[in-house]
Amino acid sequence: MTSSRQQFEARYPIPTGVEWSEEEGRYQPVDGKYVAGFSIRQYEAHIGAWGVWKASREDVVVKLPEPQSCDDGWGWIDYEDACTAVQAAGLRVSP
Numbered sequence: 189m190t191s192s193r194q195q196f197e198a199r200y201p202i203p204t205g206v207e208w209s210e211e212e213g214r215y216q217p218v219d220g221k222y223v224a225g226f227s228i229r230q231y232e233a234h235i236g237a238w239g240v241w242k243a244s245r246e247d248v249v250v251k252l253p254e255p256q257s258c259d260d261g262w263g264w265i266d267y268e269d270a271c272t273a274v275q276a277a278g279l280r281v282s283p
Contacts, residue, residue, distance in 0.1 A: 196241045203230040214238075250277045 193208070202208070205226025207218050215235055217226065252273050255263030271281045 192242070192245055196238060200234065200237050200241075203227065203234050206231055206234060248277070248279070250274050250279070 189208075202215070203226070205218050205223035206215050208214075209216050215231075215238060217223070217231065250273055253265055253269040255265050257263050274281050
């Protein structure tokens with residue numbers, strides 16, 4: 189399970205009668221049939237929320253500062269500069 193899907197399911201629990209299909213890469217009714225407690229409205233709302241969730245994460249792009257060069261060919265980015273770039277994109281930086 190991806191961390192994005194894990195976060196989504198923590199925030200929006202999977203409705204009764206719905207499961208994730210690894211084969212199809214999507215949510216679907218359990219075994220493709222009606223299960224007691226299953227609601228088509230809840231299913232459609234969950235599918236819609238998942239689509240919005242995925243789209244919101246795909247559009248997050250942060251332009252980081254140019255790396256500083258070292259003598260050995262490696263580069264580095266200053267932590268404070270990176271944090272500033274992330275925050276400028278409207279995101280929080282974990283402490």
